[in-house]
Amino acid sequence: MVSNHSALEVQSLSVAIEGGPRLLRGVSLVVQPGEVRALVGESGAGKSMIGKAVLGVLPRGISVTAGEILLQGNNLGSQSPQVRRQTVASVASLIPQDPLTALNPSRRIGPQITERLVRLLGWSSDDAQRRALDLLDRVQIRDPKRVMSSYPHELSGGMRQRVLIAAAFAPRPKLIVADEPTTALDVTVQKQILRLIRELQAESQTAVLFVTHDMGVVAKISQTVTVLFAGKVMESAATQEVLANPQHPYTQALLAATPRYTHPEESLLPVPAELIARLKHEIALSDAQEAAHAG
Ligand SMILES: Nc1ncnc2c1ncn2[C@@H]1O[C@H](COP(=O)(O)OP(=O)(O)OP(=O)(O)O)[C@@H](O)[C@H]1O
Numbered sequence: 001m002v003s004n005h006s007a008l009e010v011q012s013l014s015v016a017i018e019g020g021p022r023l024l025r026g027v028s029l030v031v032q033p034g035e036v037r038a039l040v041g042e043s044g045a046g047k048s049m050i051g052k053a054v055l056g057v058l059p060r061g062i063s064v065t066a067g068e069i070l071l072q073g074n075n076l077g078s079q080s081p082q083v084r085r086q087t088v089a090s091v092a093s094l095i096p097q098d099p100l101t102a103l104n105p106s107r108r109i110g111p112q113i114t115e116r117l118v119r120l121l122g123w124s125s126d127d128a129q130r131r132a133l134d135l136l137d138r139v140q141i142r143d144p145k146r147v148m149s150s151y152p153h154e155l156s157g158g159m160r161q162r163v164l165i166a167a168a169f170a171p172r173p174k175l176i177v178a179d180e181p182t183t184a185l186d187v188t189v190q191k192q193i194l195r196l197i198r199e200l201q202a203e204s205q206t207a208v209l210f211v212t213h214d215m216g217v218v219a220k221i222s223q224t225v226t227v228l229f230a231g232k233v234m235e236s237a238a239t240q241e242v243l244a245n246p247q248h249p250y251t252q253a254l255l256a257a258t259p260r261y262t263h264p265e266e267s268l269l270p271v272p273a274e275l276i277a278r279l280k281h282e283i284a285l286s287d288a289q290e291a292a293h294a295g
Pocket residue numbers: 017023041042043044045046047048049050059062213
């Protein structure tokens with residue numbers, strides 16, 4: 001393995017339903033060690049699909065049709081499924097959207113954190129236990145020992161998300177994919193969870209690909225941002241630049257739809273339908289051109 005590589009490099013990635021429509025169209029992005037890159041766009045833009053492709057968990061019937069994914073310098077497309085699973089498990093973690101479905105309801109919390117460390121990464125069970133307790137303490141869970149032997153239903157939604165954050169950071173991953181990790185939580189808990197992810201990330205200098213539909217969250221958590229629409233990158237730059245001076249009309253519309261970053265007194269504005277229609281038309285044209293080229 002080479003050193004000095006990016007935590008994640010996605011190059012011209014296209015993903016499609018087999019025999020059907022494209023869901024990602026030549027997406028490229030890089031996440032450097034220590035960087036938080038937000039991936040922002042409306043529902044259906046393909047944000048989660050990028051995360052799933054990176055983690056090798058695309059839904060059945062959906063596959064990568066072009067492009068490359070390099071995790072810590074490892075080209076996932078050139079690895080066998082078994083090696084790829086091992087690469088992903090040792091390099092990357094997921095903080096999922098819904099803390100309830102992500103935890104197995106019939107198993108205690110402890111093993112759900114330690115199992116990956118022991119089985120996949122070869123830690124001793126004592127080390128794994130110590131690391132889990134330490135992380136649970138770090139995510140401000142009181143009485144970590146008790147929580148280790150609890151079942152998920154005994155914890156609140158916020159506590160469960162803290163457990164999943166602890167589980168994600170426990171193996172010291174190089175990359176964390178955080179897939180709208182605060183969406184399922186109420187507003188006060190959202191703020192705490194966001195702060196926690198930011199603190200742990202800064203401390204460990206883990207690279208994070210942070211999926212969100214909320215420009216407010218982008219502003220709080222990220223240094224860089226990639227704006228996605230219909231599976232295509234509209235704009236990609238430093239977050240401060242994009243917030244201060246958005247270049248693409250879609251980014252401008254998304255920002256206008258987040259009133260606290262423009263005029264807090266105004267109500268939420270939708271992205272204009274004409275703009276959506278125009279962008280979709282442009283994308284359909286370029287899809288057709290590419291298909292004609294390929295044919
Ligand atoms: N299992 C699936 N089978 C077929 N199409 C799917 C599947 N999952 C997602 N899609 C489609 O893929 C596209 C991208 O979905 P994706 O979940 O990545 O969007 P997103 O930007 O993450 O949106 P959201 O914020 O709603 O999660 C959408 O058009 C969606 O309908």
